[in-house]
Amino acid sequence: MSDTILELQDLKTYFPVKGSRSQFVKAVDGVSFKVDKGETVGLVGESGCGKSTIGRTIMRFNQPTGGKIIFDGNDITTGDMKPYRQRMQMVFQDPYSSLDPRMSVGDIVGEPLDIHNPKMNPKERYERILEQMKLVGLNSEQMGRFPHEFSGGQRQRISIARAMVIKPEFMVLDEPVSALDVSIQAQIINMLMDLQDQLGMAYLFIAHDLAVVRHISKVVVVMYLGHVMEINTAADLYKNPLHPYTQALLSAIPVPDPKTSRTRKRQVLQGDVPSPINPPSGCVFSTRCPYATEACRASLPQIESVDSHHVVACHRYKEING
Amino acid sequence: MQYNPDLLKQYGVSEQELELASASEKEGIDQMRPSVTYWKDAFARFRRNKLAIVMFFLLLAIVLLAIFGPIVSPYTYKQQSKDLRQGPSLKHLLGTDNLGRDMFTRLMYGTRISLLVGVVTMVLVCLIGITYGGIAAYVGGLADNLMMRFVDLMMTIPSMLIIIILSVVLRDPMESLFNNPRFSGLATIGSGLISIFLVLALFNWLGMARAVRASLLMNRSQEYVLASEAMGAKSKWVLTKHLLPNSIGVIIISATGVVPGAIMTESFLSFIGLGVSAPMPSLGSMANTALNGIVSYPQYMLYPALLISMIILCFNILGDALRDALDPKMRK
Numbered sequence: 331m332s333d334t335i336l337e338l339q340d341l342k343t344y345f346p347v348k349g350s351r352s353q354f355v356k357a358v359d360g361v362s363f364k365v366d367k368g369e370t371v372g373l374v375g376e377s378g379c380g381k382s383t384i385g386r387t388i389m390r391f392n393q394p395t396g397g398k399i400i401f402d403g404n405d406i407t408t409g410d411m412k413p414y415r416q417r418m419q420m421v422f423q424d425p426y427s428s429l430d431p432r433m434s435v436g437d438i439v440g441e442p443l444d445i446h447n448p449k450m451n452p453k454e455r456y457e458r459i460l461e462q463m464k465l466v467g468l469n470s471e472q473m474g475r476f477p478h479e480f481s482g483g484q485r486q487r488i489s490i491a492r493a494m495v496i497k498p499e500f501m502v503l504d505e506p507v508s509a510l511d512v513s514i515q516a517q518i519i520n521m522l523m524d525l526q527d528q529l530g531m532a533y534l535f536i537a538h539d540l541a542v543v544r545h546i547s548k549v550v551v552v553m554y555l556g557h558v559m560e561i562n563t564a565a566d567l568y569k570n571p572l573h574p575y576t577q578a579l580l581s582a583i584p585v586p587d588p589k590t591s592r593t594r595k596r597q598v599l600q601g602d603v604p605s606p607i608n609p610p611s612g613c614v615f616s617t618r619c620p621y622a623t624e625a626c627r628a629s630l631p632q633i634e635s636v637d638s639h640h641v642v643a644c645h646r647y648k649e650i651n652g
Numbered sequence: 653m654q655y656n657p658d659l660l661k662q663y664g665v666s667e668q669e670l671e672l673a674s675a676s677e678k679e680g681i682d683q684m685r686p687s688v689t690y691w692k693d694a695f696a697r698f699r700r701n702k703l704a705i706v707m708f709f710l711l712l713a714i715v716l717l718a719i720f721g722p723i724v725s726p727y728t729y730k731q732q733s734k735d736l737r738q739g740p741s742l743k744h745l746l747g748t749d750n751l752g753r754d755m756f757t758r759l760m761y762g763t764r765i766s767l768l769v770g771v772v773t774m775v776l777v778c779l780i781g782i783t784y785g786g787i788a789a790y791v792g793g794l795a796d797n798l799m800m801r802f803v804d805l806m807m808t809i810p811s812m813l814i815i816i817i818l819s820v821v822l823r824d825p826m827e828s829l830f831n832n833p834r835f836s837g838l839a840t841i842g843s844g845l846i847s848i849f850l851v852l853a854l855f856n857w858l859g860m861a862r863a864v865r866a867s868l869l870m871n872r873s874q875e876y877v878l879a880s881e882a883m884g885a886k887s888k889w890v891l892t893k894h895l896l897p898n899s900i901g902v903i904i905i906s907a908t909g910v911v912p913g914a915i916m917t918e919s920f921l922s923f924i925g926l927g928v929s930a931p932m933p934s935l936g937s938m939a940n941t942a943l944n945g946i947v948s949y950p951q952y953m954l955y956p957a958l959l960i961s962m963i964i965l966c967f968n969i970l971g972d973a974l975r976d977a978l979d980p981k982m983r984k
Binding site for chain 2: 391420432493
């Protein structure tokens with residue numbers, strides 16, 4: 331048995347452009363990484379870089395155009411997802427539209443049980459729901475209430491309880507805290523980490539906030555325009571970013587100390603993210619990279635291993651950081 | 653004061669440490685409502701709407717009178733007496749009309765027809781509209797597009813004109829159909845009425861189909877549907893557990909909106925002489941007969957007109973109240 335719960339191999343998800351047969355939005359274009367059992371991989375990048383599409387493709391809401399998704403040794407790229415639905419779950423970004431307004435909280439949390447085990451006896455069902463609600467910090471009195479009576483943070487707890495009630499081994503967390511207040515974000519993140527310690531699930535944590543990802547993840551994947559730029563352990567990535575894009579992202583994190591903030595060098599990226607319909611030739615980051623050369627524009631950089639846990643996709647990372 | 657020793661132990665406090673809760677703390681406790689089911693909750697909200705309760709009982713009274721009144725009444729709708737144009741008396745509660753028929757009995761029969769038209773049209777509209785809208789939303793793509801353009805096309809047709817033409821045209825084939833012994837059961841309802849059902853259903857399902865389709869599509873794109881699919885729910889589960897319950901408000905609103913419209917149209921058709929055939933009364937045809945003597949005998953116009961208005965008002969207010977009651981967001 332391997333320690334990997336999920337592996338993506340050169341995953342591609344393209345969407346056809348409306349009114350055109352030859353053009354595609356290349357939302358995810360050749361992404362490979364692994365998620366180990368019981369661990370958290372953070373997936374970061376700007377809006378529109380394909381992070382959420384990866385999450386949705388793993389859940390098979392979108393059919394992958396190419397590559398492979400391997401879940402616990404089984405290829406789930408095509409074919410029936412039914413055996414795996416119980417083992418992987420997803421938490422959505424918007425805590426408002428992800429809960430059915432007509433269902434009571436108890437029924438929402440119990441829905442996965444009702445789907446997978448419709449003949450479960452009511453007492454056992456009740457206890458499973460209650461146990462799960464307590465795990466996420468809700469009480470039995472709240473079971474009969476409706477979602478609109480809860481705050482965003484509580485709703486997200488309900489979403490998490492629903493996803494966890496069938497005890498999945500792997501969860502896609504699609505920006506679960508980006509709609510919440512900072513103080514609530516910390517509560518939810520800490521709760522997710524506690525639950526991981528207790529129940530041993532693996533997370534794919536999608537976010538655009540590097541500070542949040544740093545706190546929860548063991549490994550961080552940095553994406554840009556459908557491509558992986560750099561993968562490293564969280565601890566090392568923040569100390570030793572090799573890819574110019576990662577460096578730019580890290581320099582954009584605000585620093586609480588004004589002295590350091592004034593003296594540190596900020597690297598501001600010029601321009602916008604290019605359209606994923608017509609990505610730049612060569613390295614996709616070359617249009618905004620301060621170090622780009624002709625060679626960068628000519629060919630797509632291969633993923634290179636720096637050491638056992640660190641890979642980077644840049645032609646010039648050695649020169650830049652040398 | 654008795655304390656539960658288990659609870660004391662659980663919270664790690666001794667009896668002496670306990671103190672009475674202040675008023676503000678008690679308020680918090682009061683807010684912890686017992687858990688209720690969706691329908692119980694909706695019923696509680698409906699009950700709080702005083703106007704709707706009044707309308708509900710008014711409509712109930714009208715419905716009961718329309719159903720059982722004619723059975724109890726000593727008169728029939730066509731039975732004549734020698735007392736023409738009598739005023740209200742104990743013998744004839746609302747007097748008699750120009751042919752000596754009991755006004756109250758005729759009104760009850762007329763209401764029966766009106767309610768029957770309203771309810772049957774509503775059922776037909778729900779059947780056609782939900783099926784059509786549901787298929788369009790479920791299949792999507794080109795089929796959806798074509799189906800909705802057909803609805804648009806139907807909507808451009810001036811319906812009242814077609815309804816009038818159709819009720820004239822449908823009369824003869826309906827008559828001959830009823831003369832066929834195999835359908836003799838239908839004849840008791842009356843051919844005029846059946847063709848009214850048909851034409852009303854034909855032009856009223858459009859709004860329902862549109863509303864159902866729009867509601868299904870809107871709910872389809874919500875993330876809770878995606879979450880349900882992530883759990884492994886099949887489309888039947890998603891439809892019955894999420895999409896339909898969330899569309900019920902829309903369906904009820906459209907359905908209760910159809911009833912007054914249908915009653916109105918039936919009254920109008922009967923008023924211009926295309927509805928139920930005499931001597932069977934309908935509220936519209938009674939108003940029509942009253943038109944001739946409106947100056948001398950305004951009460952003959954007043955009674956049916958008042959009844960039509962009341963029935964329509966009841967349905968409109970009840971529809972609104974139901975929509976509010978079925979929406980958990982309205983809970984205070």
